[in-house]
Amino acid sequence: MRFALILIVLVTIGGILFATQPANLDEIRFSIPFIGTDIVGVKLWTVLGAWVLGLAMGYLAAVPGAFSAKRRAKKVEKQLAAVQAKAGETAGEATAAADLARTPAAKSAAADAATDATEIQRLADQVARSTEHLK
Numbered sequence: 001m002r003f004a005l006i007l008i009v010l011v012t013i014g015g016i017l018f019a020t021q022p023a024n025l026d027e028i029r030f031s032i033p034f035i036g037t038d039i040v041g042v043k044l045w046t047v048l049g050a051w052v053l054g055l056a057m058g059y060l061a062a063v064p065g066a067f068s069a070k071r072r073a074k075k076v077e078k079q080l081a082a083v084q085a086k087a088g089e090t091a092g093e094a095t096a097a098a099d100l101a102r103t104p105a106a107k108s109a110a111a112d113a114a115t116d117a118t119e120i121q122r123l124a125d126q127v128a129r130s131t132e133h134l135k
Helices: 002-019 043-101 104-130
Strands: 027-032 037-042
Touching: 002 043, 027 043, 037 043
Parallel strands: none
Antiparallel strands: 027 037
16 A cells, blocks of 8 residues: 555646646647637646547446446345345244244154154054064
C-alpha cells in the first residue's frame, strides 16, 4: 500500500512537471470549417479539457449498467428474504418437532414402538423354529 501511494505521488509530480513545460503552454488554433470561426486555446488546457470530457463520457456510459446492477441486487435481496423466511419456517417446524419429541408422551410412544419391534422379532423367530421341521 505504501509503495502504491509513493508511485501515485511520483506519477502525479511527473505529470505536473510534464504539463507545465513551456512547449505545452503554446496556443492551439481550432477552426470549424462550416461556421468559419477559429477557437484559440492553450495546449495544456485543451488536453486537460479533453481528459475531463473523456471522464464524463465514461461515467455516463457506466450509468445504465449501474441501474441494471441495482435492479438485479434488489431482485436478489427479495429472493434472499424469501429463502430466509422459508428457512425460518422450516427451522420453526423442526424446533416444534424436537420439542414434541421431548414430551413424555413421545418418549412412551418411542418405548412402545421399541417393545413392539422386540415382540414382532420374537414371534418371527418362534415361527421360524416351528416351521424348521417342515423343510
